Amino acid sequence: MDKNKAVKNLDKVISKVEAARLRVSEHHIVKIIGISKYSNAEDVAMLYNAGQRAFGENKVQDLKQKSQELDELPLEWHFVGRLQKNKINNLIDLNPTLMQSLDSLELAYELNKKLKTKNKTMSCLLQINSAKEDSKAGVLPEEAKEVYEKISKECSNIKLKGIMSIGAHVEDREIITNSFKITKSIFDELKEYNPKYCSMGMSSDFELAIACGSNMIRVGSTLFK
Template identity: 35%
Template sequence: MSTTAGNLHLSLHDIQRFGPDPLNTFKANLVKVEERIVSACRRAGRDPRSVRLLPITKTVPAHILRLAFDAGIRNFGENRIQEAAGKRRVLGALPVEWTIVGHLQTNKVKYLTRFASAFHALDSLRLADLLNTRLERESRLLDVYVQVNTSGEESKFGLEPDALLPFIETLHQFPHLRPRGLMTIAPLSQDTERIRPCFRLLRRLRDEAVKRNPAIKELSMGMSSDFEQAIKDGADVVRVGQAIFGRRPTPDTDYWPNVVKR
């Protein structure tokens, strides 16, 4: 079955997951998400231009991402570096930016520094040092967000809140890293009393961190299930996947092993 995007053919599996017309589905979903962002900003008394949408494309096959590009998406957020690298090879010179949002093993640093423009899960000095060394070798810079474990769950990656400020003070040692802000993952819950403390804590930590490092300005927080609450609590970047691309075929634990139990 052909779509409106050139000679791309959809398999039965593609149609079952994304429908017969993924391009227009993605366009419509993108409009809905952007409208929700605008509405959430207005309720919070914020300028909608102050919030940036990062579409999360994990599990979406490379050939389908061509349709996401045709729908207007120019930044692909991926959890697994090897999956992102494979998609980039398939998509070739497609002019998109790649953002890695998941935990990065130190032996995968060399893959990230070759193409990613941003990394939302910096959580150790060793990782910062390895990234900086590779980036220096490749004459590149990388935007980074420091991940903080605001929920207190042992299963999550990220710095403990008390460790953040000392960590922030060391970032000047890594000139090829460009600190942009902080990132967190709230529990997947409909209970705002569980979610809000995580977002509020990250905001308080940012307010303290920016005094030590003025570049730490942004808050990367909020996903498909909670991004409106995150905006209310100050999010500058919201990471939205399923509200744009539909339900994933695998549970989140496949992409966040030992990180979140959902």
Template identity: 40%
Template sequence: MKEDILHNLKVINMRIKNACEKAGRNPDEVKLLLATKTVSAERIKIALENGPPFIAENKVQELKEKYEDLKETPHINHFIGHLQTNKIKDILKYDVICIQSLDRLELAEKLHQRLSAENKTIEVLIQVNTSNEESKFGADPNEAIELTRKVSEFPTLKVKGLMTIGLFSSEAEKVRPCFKILKNLQQEIIRENIPNVEMDELSMGMSSDLETAIEEGATIVRIGTAIFGARIYPDSYYWDEGNSNKRNNHLNSH
């Protein structure tokens, strides 16, 4: 198990580095966030001890269940799932430093109330539904700037950027327009110069499309299956250039 996780971390880091080089970007600009839904604390620990410190859960229940086991291992918690307002208390209890899925004003209001009562602040990303799929959460792109403006008025919420999930497709080129929408929104919000808003982070891209996301400006890629699943490439991947063209056929999303 450990060997496979270390192997996969090496592959993903190499993919990030190659994608950055191709896009003329510094690999230090892109953070690898470990998407840990359904992954045991034992496997998460292996990745944390040998890779990036950033992990993210989709469900508050999993955050709660793994908290004690992971407490002694240095890490930084993000939350990337749909957050119900009745779970806010738990999110704050389990040391989440960034909620990447702030998608509605009601959630911002309830977060602010709770944070004010506890004299805390939290980082947030505004989640945008760039694929226009009804199954996806996120603000409509046409409403994202106004939502950002309203969220900026809550002093407890530190807006750091935007997040999107993008179209579920094995073809990276079909997902590219989603990433472009997010990048364009980022640039529009920067031009608006809204007080208390930073637009440094674009969280987009998963296992199957991280290269495309990096080309379009991602600063955070969320990778789960490709690290915690079985080995995704043989060792020959490291020196066989031909394999890199086939990469998207071998990966699961997230």
């Protein structure tokens, strides 16, 4: 990807996000996370120079490699993949800005235990399987509030900042919209915990997600193509 392409891609995404968020409200702010899993450090640097600051990786090893290669840039790194228990310590050492894929109470307990040992905290989003698809990780919608409350009360080293979900993996826009609406209604139910982020929407469906109330999107292919 060359410099012009990076600027063009980012401009296109920003224009679409702007239009979508203004349809919701002029006060509705949406944060863009560039998912860089299929690209290299050079492409991330290109997008940084075009104005993008937050990037996400779904493998701990890739996050480590890119964050080290680009450590002179003030980037915000997000972890968005499935976290294996044997990689927890590695992720803690990388100090991500946000871990978006806390997908079970069991993982929260394990993560909290290891954070305590290292005397560190981590900001996380609870991942919800709103589409109830077997291929997706996350807590079920009907258990989400209870799990969120438990983590908030019992895991003092985890700072929950909201929730994340992936839209239904189907062609039918109505089903995708419904999965986003379920996530947003859970976000609204958690008001007393002051959740900051409702992270939903990817390259193929982020405009739909923003219409349903998303304030953080994770786009990869549209930025890095």
